[in-house]
Amino acid sequence: MTDTTLRRTLRSATSRLRGVEAYQEELTGTARTRFLRHVVLVGVGLVMMYPLLWMLSASFKPSARVFSDAGLVPEQTDLGNYAAGWSALEHPFQLYLVNSLILAVLNIVGNLASCSMAAYAFSRLRFRGRRPFFAAMLGTMLLPAHVVLIPQYVIFAKLGWVNTYLPLTVPAFLATNAFFVFLLVQFMRALPMELQDAARIDGCGPYRTYLQVIMPLTVPAMATVAIFTFIASWNDFFGPLLYLTDSQLFTVPLALRQFMSAEGASDWGPMFAMSVVSLLPVVAFFFIGQRYLLNGIATTGMK
Amino acid sequence: MSTSTTPAAAGALAPDRPPTLRRRRSSAAAAEERAAYVFLLPWFVGLLFTVIPFGVSLYLAFTDYNLLQSPQLVGLENFTRVFEDPKAETSARVTLTYTFVAVPISLVTALAVAMLLNKGVRGLKFYRSVFYLPSLIGTSVAIVMLWRSIFGYGGVVNSFLGFFGIEGPGWVTDPDWALVTLITLSIWTFGASMVIFLAGLRQIPVVYYEAAAVDGAGWWRQFRSITVPLLSPVIFFNLVLGLIGSLQTFTQGFVFSGGTGGPAESTLFFNLYLYQQGFQRFDMGYASALAWVMFIVIAFFTALNFLVSKWWVFYDD
Numbered sequence: 204m205t206d207t208t209l210r211r212t213l214r215s216a217t218s219r220l221r222g223v224e225a226y227q228e229e230l231t232g233t234a235r236t237r238f239l240r241h242v243v244l245v246g247v248g249l250v251m252m253y254p255l256l257w258m259l260s261a262s263f264k265p266s267a268r269v270f271s272d273a274g275l276v277p278e279q280t281d282l283g284n285y286a287a288g289w290s291a292l293e294h295p296f297q298l299y300l301v302n303s304l305i306l307a308v309l310n311i312v313g314n315l316a317s318c319s320m321a322a323y324a325f326s327r328l329r330f331r332g333r334r335p336f337f338a339a340m341l342g343t344m345l346l347p348a349h350v351v352l353i354p355q356y357v358i359f360a361k362l363g364w365v366n367t368y369l370p371l372t373v374p375a376f377l378a379t380n381a382f383f384v385f386l387l388v389q390f391m392r393a394l395p396m397e398l399q400d401a402a403r404i405d406g407c408g409p410y411r412t413y414l415q416v417i418m419p420l421t422v423p424a425m426a427t428v429a430i431f432t433f434i435a436s437w438n439d440f441f442g443p444l445l446y447l448t449d450s451q452l453f454t455v456p457l458a459l460r461q462f463m464s465a466e467g468a469s470d471w472g473p474m475f476a477m478s479v480v481s482l483l484p485v486v487a488f489f490f491i492g493q494r495y496l497l498n499g500i501a502t503t504g505m506k
Numbered sequence: 507m508s509t510s511t512t513p514a515a516a517g518a519l520a521p522d523r524p525p526t527l528r529r530r531r532s533s534a535a536a537a538e539e540r541a542a543y544v545f546l547l548p549w550f551v552g553l554l555f556t557v558i559p560f561g562v563s564l565y566l567a568f569t570d571y572n573l574l575q576s577p578q579l580v581g582l583e584n585f586t587r588v589f590e591d592p593k594a595e596t597s598a599r600v601t602l603t604y605t606f607v608a609v610p611i612s613l614v615t616a617l618a619v620a621m622l623l624n625k626g627v628r629g630l631k632f633y634r635s636v637f638y639l640p641s642l643i644g645t646s647v648a649i650v651m652l653w654r655s656i657f658g659y660g661g662v663v664n665s666f667l668g669f670f671g672i673e674g675p676g677w678v679t680d681p682d683w684a685l686v687t688l689i690t691l692s693i694w695t696f697g698a699s700m701v702i703f704l705a706g707l708r709q710i711p712v713v714y715y716e717a718a719a720v721d722g723a724g725w726w727r728q729f730r731s732i733t734v735p736l737l738s739p740v741i742f743f744n745l746v747l748g749l750i751g752s753l754q755t756f757t758q759g760f761v762f763s764g765g766t767g768g769p770a771e772s773t774l775f776f777n778l779y780l781y782q783q784g785f786q787r788f789d790m791g792y793a794s795a796l797a798w799v800m801f802i803v804i805a806f807f808t809a810l811n812f813l814v815s816k817w818w819v820f821y822d823d
């Protein structure tokens with residue numbers, strides 16, 4: 204019962220995503236109400252952007268002036284924060300950036316390969332057990348990750364995987380992200396079945412059909428998966444916190460956290476400088492791949 | 507069945523379909539089935555990585571286990587401990603308060619802004635980007651540290667309030683206010699839900715509103731009788747995922763309090779407490795019991811959500 208409702212809800216939410224990009228600017232109301240609308244939106248937008256702009260500006264201020272100088276344009280700029288922050292921790296900051304990048308790339312490759320394979324089977328191939336397996340896949344979406352956390356940790360610890368990147372990357376190669384599988388299933392389902400029939404008549408088996416017919420057509424959905432994976436992996440704090448204790452292996456979030464203790468921070472300038480550095484890749488991906496993010500978000504509800 | 511008959515007999519039964527073709531077809535179907543299992547192989551292994559730990563965690567919840575010695579069965583002890591542990595109670599209260607305040611406010615904000623944008627404004631894409639961006643970075647360590655700084659002692663928020671002659675509270679240090687600060691952070695990330703709402707609103711035919719307006723329906727009546735029912739699957743979707751996500755909050759509490767859940771346990775989220783018990787004290791049996799209690803609570807709210815949805819969620823398919 205829950206399964207049907209869930210599927211209907213997901214389907215209903217997905218069918219609506221087609222409208223995401225098809226905005227036509229259809230203006231309603233008098234000039235005055237239209238103006239008031241902008242006033243409200245600009246107000247909300249300013250409140251939301253202010254913390255980010257403040258952080259950017261703080262990253263250029265000397266630590267001592269971060270709080271006393273309230274303006275967004277620093278009275279006194281100090282580019283030294285970036286240099287100081289870069290080498291403030293045990294290792295130079297590029298080590299953490301490279302570590303995070305390695306994890307992100309492996310997760311992207313893993314998710315693209317394994318989720319697209321599972322999605323291809325669910326959406327384009329006939330086999331016994333398709334419905335119950337698909338229902339099981341949807342069910343894992345609702346399962347809170349923390350229930351399986353401790354046994355997974357025990358298994359990884361017994362395998363000797365603590366302080367390696369394996370616990371943070373191997374699951375991606377096993378299609379464990381049901382949201383991505385679902386997103387790709389929805390996308391592949393919409394591709395005409397005739398393509399596959401034509402390929403079969405030409406003597407193309409299921410493997411070649413996957414590689415040469417379905418994959419090339421799924422590129423937009425794969426881009427969505429790749430960008431979401433990048434952001435999730437780059438921001439992930441809990442996984443690395445759990446599995447990495449060797450500072451040589453630390454990712455950006457683990458490194459960044461060292462700037463602040465339970466009592467607060469003292470090196471404000473360098474801390475904000477490195478915070479800006481840590482957010483830049485996500486913001487860059489946001490601007491490059493916004494279209495794919497917006498399409499994906501309506502399907503998966505991912506944040 | 508043709509498989510048990512001779513080719514000649516099968517030919518007699520279905521003269522227009524040669525038996526060889528039928529056999530080739532079924533072997534193609536078998537090949538397709540085999541291929542399907544091959545494609546699903548990683549997923550099957552991944553499912554085992556979820557299903558087996560799921561069972562094991564239930565077992566561990568009834569044991570005393572510290573990762574080094576083998577688990578010792580202790581019966582219901584861990585569960586009675588959960589219900590007698592004041593810190594577990596505090597962490598449950600923190601998590602539920604956070605969820606039941608932050609999720610509704612976020613959703614209402616998201617819907618209000620989406621409706622405003624849906625009225626048609628110049629620069630819609632720009633506004634949408636500005637509102638959406640925070641939801642991608644809201645749970646990152648950098649932003650939680652930023653939040654602590656702007657709300658903290660001498661921070662921008664209290665300077666701003668001071669400008670109006672209001673003496674702001676200790677947003678970070680006062681146990682009554684620390685969770686409020688994290689709730690504001692959660693509301694700041696309403697953009698993801700807003701995008702989903704906006705996509706949903708775009709699917710409602712404008713003629714419905716026009717017809718309602720002709721019939722004399724005001725703004726509120728149109729909202730209640732057209733927008734809410736037609737948007738209900740989307741509201742439901744956002745609500746279910748919002749609740750599940752919010753009940754599992756971890757990073758915000760951890761980074762905000764430096765891992766302690768302070769001040770005075772006011773940001774001790776249930777997951778943070780679970781982490782402390784399981785991975786700082788290595789009391790993994792107890793942590794498993796905590797995980798199961800959380801799982802049951804989340805399952806309860808999700809089931810309740812699905813049950814209640816029958817009365818208010820309207821599917822037009």
